[in-house]
Amino acid sequence: MRNKASAVLLGAALALAASGAAYAQDKTVKIGVLTDNSGLYADLGGPGSTVAAQMAIEDSGMAAKGWKLDLISADHQNKPDIGTSIARQWIDVEKVDVLMDVLNSGVALAVNNVVKEKNNLMINSGAATSDLTNAQCSPNTVHWTYDTYMLAHSTGQALVKAGGDTWYFLTADYAFGAALERDTTAVVLANGGKVVGTVKHPLNTADFSSFLLQAQASKAKIIGMANAGGDTTNTIKQAAEFGIVSGGQKLAGLLLFISDVHSLGLPVAQGLNLSATFYWDANDQTREFSKRFSERMKTKSKPTMVQAGVYAGLLHYFKALEALGGNPHDGAKVADKMKEIPTDDTLFGKGMIQPNGRAIHPAYLFEVKKPSESKYPWDYYKLIGTTPAEQAFRPLAESTCPLLKK
């Protein structure tokens, strides 16, 4: 009897050891970059995100350590239904281990459900909505670069304190716009400001005239643009035609990327305040990365914070895999490891990933330079303030993420 029991135990131990060995040897990883390759957000993520992921794979030196890394990418066309069907197919058929970027909050929230259901992993860089790590947080999602809470608290607060106490919102009519408007409204009210009105426009709009006229008629001191990418640049250009800024109202780009500033040009964009967690010209390391990045881009553009976030997020993912000694093909497990290890990379500096999946790092408030101040190509921002990592993002005490109620 005793012999039998010990034989069973021995067998079990052997089986465990065998499975452990098999698991340790599995060093194949497939990475999928799901982004907008052709639409209004293609400049801020898009092909650049794939380049950033490729650079992360090369810079990690994982291949030399016996890892086999594959990279694929696809265009979700900013449609949640296309995004989820690609994600599902990637996970089921292509055996993708991690989904990168997934910009567009609507798509990100939809993909978030799929990734959670299938216990995969999403390292989101481009989506803005703070819901990803708040009400809709998931053990399978890490949100890297920025979110609407951080934008609202950095840009919003600075503007209210500078005297912009009446606001009118021009909001992109989907998950992202709603989240950004909600978070900014909270900041405006908390700082004694007032919101006098809001108008929603469809995603990817070409003609903002009627929305801008309503904003102009509201007489609000600040017109808060809760939109992004091509929508923001269109708004700013058309606002110039209506003489909104020369009429005394101030435009606030709540989410502006360096790619937007580049396409607007400094004469139009000068003086705008914006928040970011990464700027290519911040220090020698970011400059070195950005130089290599822009050499590989057809457009020779400098990286946006979204593209930088793809790079940094992926490098941190590799660190977690190395710590695990192999790829467990278990999204939640890798995410937990990523949360255990403090984040430290050349682009975002030191930080950590909170239990709700929020990666925190310092946030910077910039002002767009005047054309006369810009000394070389892409010299666009001057730093006017820094918020430490702990204050830049939503404090855990305020978070409604169900993961925190353990």
Next chain:
Amino acid sequence: MSDDTIPTARRPVRDEMIAFVIMTALLLVVPLTGVYPFFVMQGLCFALLACAFNLLIGYGGLLSFGHAMFLGTAGYVTAHALKVWGLSPELGILAGVAGAAALSVLTGLIAIRRQGIYFAMITLALSQLLYFVYLQTPFTHGEDGIQGIPQGLLFGFINLAKPITLYYVILTGFLFGFLVIYRAINSPFGEVLKAIRENEPRAVSLGYKTDQYKLLAYILSGTLAGFAGALKVFVAQNASLTDVHWSMSGEIVLMTLVGGLGTVFGPVVGAFVIIAMQQYLAGFGQWVTVIQGGIFVICVLTFRRGVIGEIAHYFKRSL
């Protein structure tokens, strides 16, 4: 519409039976072949949709350019019923189909008063109207769509979250819809429809109330398109604006034309061709639309009868 692209010969039922058995057998073994089941399920939903559309144009001679509204409406209603009201899948599907049926009665009463291009324009206008309603109403969640829809237990014991189970449920739904359409085509009602398609004034002079026949065909087509939309919710687990957009209506027309207008099996083949193209050419990004357009032109110029239509014509059979 009396050109030779639409088969008018009497239908030999035996050929169609054989074809039906082959099609069913193929679809039954799909999950065993390792083909991605979600792809086939999506194809089945669009195939049913195209068949429903074909009932109207192929047999009634009415070109609807707004069939996406039935697909999308049923999708939204089913999704809302499942997610917010917490209904069971069978009731959710019923709600969606009922929604599409009600919509087809309302729009049908307006649209069937005109023929040809005017009919197409009215259906397009109505569906665009509805598109903007869905863009703005809160329950559809605008650009985000309704997401994360629970699949649930059909009849309380069939677990739709399992891909294989779901596949056979969708297949059953598709075959049911297909047989309903087949029955309608081969009934006296279907014969009258064809008579109206060929020569409406003559049908009127024979004493048929053509408006009633057309309305009935329109409602049947819209309801079945809604059924396809309700099924699609379980596959995609979301309901979004894509399904009510006019480009979807265009794709339905394309599927039917590529497969073969007025053939029983054509729309099924056409739907799978188009879905497969979108799937395997996805790497080309925006170029897919251009490629699709090119194929459409080639199809119309070289084989006007569509894939199945040409095969049937070659063998002098009706399929």
